[in-house]
């Protein structure tokens with residue numbers, strides 16, 4: 001199929017992009033890497049009246065360590081983020097997750113802003129951002145605001161971004177002493193969206209996970225934080241019984257969907273497999 005007709009704009013500055021977004025309202029759509037939006041246009045799953053291509057706007061592709069933490073600009077390409085020494089040092093969870101996103105050719109175009117704004121429930125980056133306690137920077141002609149990642153994802157491909165708003169960057173807090181990360185996922189084939197993914201971020205002290213943040217993708221409409229499993233891990237010696245108890249707590253608190261890719265029961269099982277791997281990895285690292 002071919003896309004429905006649309007007007008195409010390629011603004012050279014953020015103010016121009018914001019003016020266009022305001023002019024078109026709900027009919028306007030930001031185009032970044034195009035790796036999700038263009039297929040959706042071609043299948044007429046999306047029929048915006050206007051595309052606002054932000055690729056030529058300078059300064060949106062930064063990868064920078066600032067006082068507020070690691071700043072990843074909306075137009076930072078996923079392959080650049082994956083290769084960044086700053087990301088490896090300050091957000092190892094993201095560095096571990098990105099090789100699971102599609103294939104290299106797709107990652108050379110896909111952007112951080114697109115991966116977050118698209119808000120696919122099985123996507124890796126949203127789960128990482130929630131696990132790391134990151135924030136999303138949004139800008140419109142009304143001003144700028146910062147939205148906590150936990151509040152940003154509202155449903156399947158639905159976010160807190162309002163009309164006229166563009167995502168300009170995400171910010172990941174600086175890695176605090178003692179915190180370690182493990183990302184892993186299970187998919188039918190490498191590069192497919194995850195059946196289940198687990199972004200695990202934990203403070204390791206005295207051979208235990210003193211605090212843990214566990215966020216899963218593929219098990220709900222948004223990234224899902226596993227509070228009961230986190231509590232079952234916190235401060236415990238991780239022998240076989242404790243690991244079994246944490247996996248049981250996780251299975252009980254998840255309510256994953258059944259679809260053509262996997263049943264709910266399989267997703268629950270896979271989540272437990274990932275949890276066991278993550279705990280071992282975090283304690284051994």
Ligand SMILES: Cc1cc2nc3c(=O)[nH]c(=O)nc-3n(C[C@H](O)[C@H](O)[C@H](O)COP(=O)(O)OP(=O)(O)OC[C@H]3O[C@@H](n4cnc5c(N)ncnc54)[C@H](O)[C@@H]3O)c2cc1C
Nearest residue numbers: 030032033034035036037102110111113114115117123167
């Ligand atoms: C074969 C294939 C496999 C894939 N596998 C995976 C996978 O395993 N995991 C995964 O996470 N993704 C996967 N993707 C999706 C890919 O990573 C997308 O590129 C990404 O989700 C969207 O990024 P983009 O820059 O291409 O955004 P686009 O496609 O340009 O935009 C996607 C959506 O986000 C909005 N948007 C983009 N940027 C902004 C912004 N700055 N502000 C406001 N709104 C914005 C657009 O309006 C649109 O609604 C796959 C894609 C392909 C083609």
